[in-house]
Amino acid sequence: MKFLTQVFKVSPSLIDAGENRISAIGDFVFNLGIARYRGSTLRKRVDVGDWKSASDECKKWCSAGQEKLRGLVLRRKVEADLLLKD
Numbered sequence: 001m002k003f004l005t006q007v008f009k010v011s012p013s014l015i016d017a018g019e020n021r022i023s024a025i026g027d028f029v030f031n032l033g034i035a036r037y038r039g040s041t042l043r044k045r046v047d048v049g050d051w052k053s054a055s056d057e058c059k060k061w062c063s064a065g066q067e068k069l070r071g072l073v074l075r076r077k078v079e080a081d082l083l084l085k086d
Helices: 002-010 012-016 019-032 034-038 041-047 051-058 070-083
Strands: none
Touching: 002 012, 002 019, 002 034, 012 019, 012 041, 019 034, 019 041, 019 051, 019 070, 034 041, 041 051, 051 070
8 A cells, every 4th residue: 555655645635535536546556656647647637636637538548558458448447437436
């Protein structure tokens, strides 16, 4: 859970965003790293509570190099859906 501490340092407003949204961003950061999250448009959307835009941004992170991977598409869809739940 060390990565969640990092997430809350970068996006303190996420602490009060609800379990689903914390889980979605936690999973994202666990898989992609705090540095990518910190510099992302996704983080900017999360920080202002724009959950629809955050969900849309999350879905963009589904490639390895130039290749779009089915497994990543599915993972990001789950995370994106969680961002839309209170």
